[in-house]
Amino acid sequence: MATSMKRVGIVGARGHTGAELIRLVAAHPALELAYVSSRELDGQRVDAHVAEYRGELRYTAPAPAGLPALDADIVVLALPNGKASECVDAFDAAGKQPVIVDLSADYRFDPRWYYGLPELTRAKWRGETRISNPGCYATAIQLSIAPLKDVLAAPPVCFGVSGYSGAGTTPSDKNNPEKLRDNLMPYSLTGHMHEKEASRHLGIPVEFMPHVAPHFRGLTVTTNLYLSRPYKREDVQALYQRAYAGEKLVRVLDEAPWVSRIAGQHHAELGGFAMSADGKRVVVVATLDNLLKGAATQAMQNINRAIGIDEYTSIPVDR
Numbered sequence: 634m635a636t637s638m639k640r641v642g643i644v645g646a647r648g649h650t651g652a653e654l655i656r657l658v659a660a661h662p663a664l665e666l667a668y669v670s671s672r673e674l675d676g677q678r679v680d681a682h683v684a685e686y687r688g689e690l691r692y693t694a695p696a697p698a699g700l701p702a703l704d705a706d707i708v709v710l711a712l713p714n715g716k717a718s719e720c721v722d723a724f725d726a727a728g729k730q731p732v733i734v735d736l737s738a739d740y741r742f743d744p745r746w747y748y749g750l751p752e753l754t755r756a757k758w759r760g761e762t763r764i765s766n767p768g769c770y771a772t773a774i775q776l777s778i779a780p781l782k783d784v785l786a787a788p789p790v791c792f793g794v795s796g797y798s799g800a801g802t803t804p805s806d807k808n809n810p811e812k813l814r815d816n817l818m819p820y821s822l823t824g825h826m827h828e829k830e831a832s833r834h835l836g837i838p839v840e841f842m843p844h845v846a847p848h849f850r851g852l853t854v855t856t857n858l859y860l861s862r863p864y865k866r867e868d869v870q871a872l873y874q875r876a877y878a879g880e881k882l883v884r885v886l887d888e889a890p891w892v893s894r895i896a897g898q899h900h901a902e903l904g905g906f907a908m909s910a911d912g913k914r915v916v917v918v919a920t921l922d923n924l925l926k927g928a929a930t931q932a933m934q935n936i937n938r939a940i941g942i943d944e945y946t947s948i949p950v951d952r
């Protein structure tokens with residue numbers, strides 16, 4: 634084992650996002666797993682559940698108070714919403730300060746935490762080691778709106794459709810394949826957490842209407858933007874191309890992207906740019922894999938930056 638390897642602990646590693654993180658860490662040249670936690674899989678071998686991981690590690694189920702003693706350099710919290718603070722408090726109480734990346738919504742409104750959506754907030758990082766990872770829809774919404782946010786005549790309206798892995802593994806209507814068959818399930822049509830999150834971080838009000846669909850992974854956000862003056866389609870598209878020039882994980886397309894093409898991919902796609910006849914309304918379509926750019930891949934970008942290595946290490950970015 635190379636001594637320069639940083640050790641990662643994943644708390645909530647049985648879940649969909651935890652499993653994706655195990656894959657990314659397994660492929661990483663500078664990271665190794667210190668521990669992966671799951672109450673349900675306690676004692677079982679990791680390689681029995683995540684084939685990409687090769688090693689002897691088994692899942693364990695430490696209580697939050699036991700986490701600091703496990704001595705990870707980086708701790709990823711992949712727990713349901715509302716569960717992060719007991720872990721964070723345990724590190725505070727023990728006087729330990731690993732890099733903590735929280736995948737839940739718990740710290741997305743806390744100014745003491747860095748909100749890590751690198752393509753939009755990279756310049757705001759001040760060396761914080763507490764990083765709040767954005768929500769999946771909130772990532773797609775912000776990437777869709779950011780290039781035009783200063784020329785809008787009204788709040789953007791975003792229609793979202795997610796695969797059901799977005800609803801995690803705790804059984805509910807939103808991840809029940811029986812109830813989703815031949816169905817599109819609307820929910821939280823006003824006031825969704827990601828509506829508040831995107832509004833807060835863009836600094837403008839955003840309206841968001843989520844739905845969940847029968848596919849497993851990948852989401853689409855279709856956003857209607859009213860513009861304060863007429864634009865030509867090529868000018869809008871050029872604005873997006875400029876905004877994301879050099880971004881390896883954001884691709885600006887001509888046509889509207891399809892969710893079926895983004896499953897398993899690490900980047901987000903933006904396209905469509907359908908203009909109204911008067912040039913004062915544009916519709917932008919975004920897709921991303923909610924478990925990757927919407928969660929684990931974005932967390933890996935944030936971890937890489939926090940430990941001072943290339944942001945894309947271990948993330949496949951081939952075109």
Ligand SMILES: NC(=O)C1=CN([C@@H]2O[C@H](COP(=O)(O)OP(=O)(O)OC[C@H]3O[C@@H](n4cnc5c(N)ncnc54)[C@H](OP(=O)(O)O)[C@@H]3O)[C@@H](O)[C@H]2O)C=CC1
Binds near residue numbers: 650737
């Ligand atoms: N799924 C997605 O697309 C995205 C999810 N997120 C966020 O990431 C986090 C994880 O999501 P996801 O992987 O989908 O969730 P899952 O439901 O798939 O996994 C949750 C994990 O937490 C553990 N867990 C569940 N309940 C508790 C509890 N009460 N106390 C301690 N551990 C618990 C589970 O393991 P065990 O029960 O075995 O201990 C499991 O490992 C959530 O906050 C989610 O909002 C963010 C972006 C996208």
Ligand SMILES: CC(=O)N[C@@H](CCC(=O)OP(=O)(O)O)C(=O)O
Binds near residue numbers: 714736799827843
């Ligand atoms: C389909 C589905 O249910 N999706 C989840 C979003 C997943 C996510 O990013 O959640 P957090 O903001 O909690 O991290 C939802 O709408 O709550």
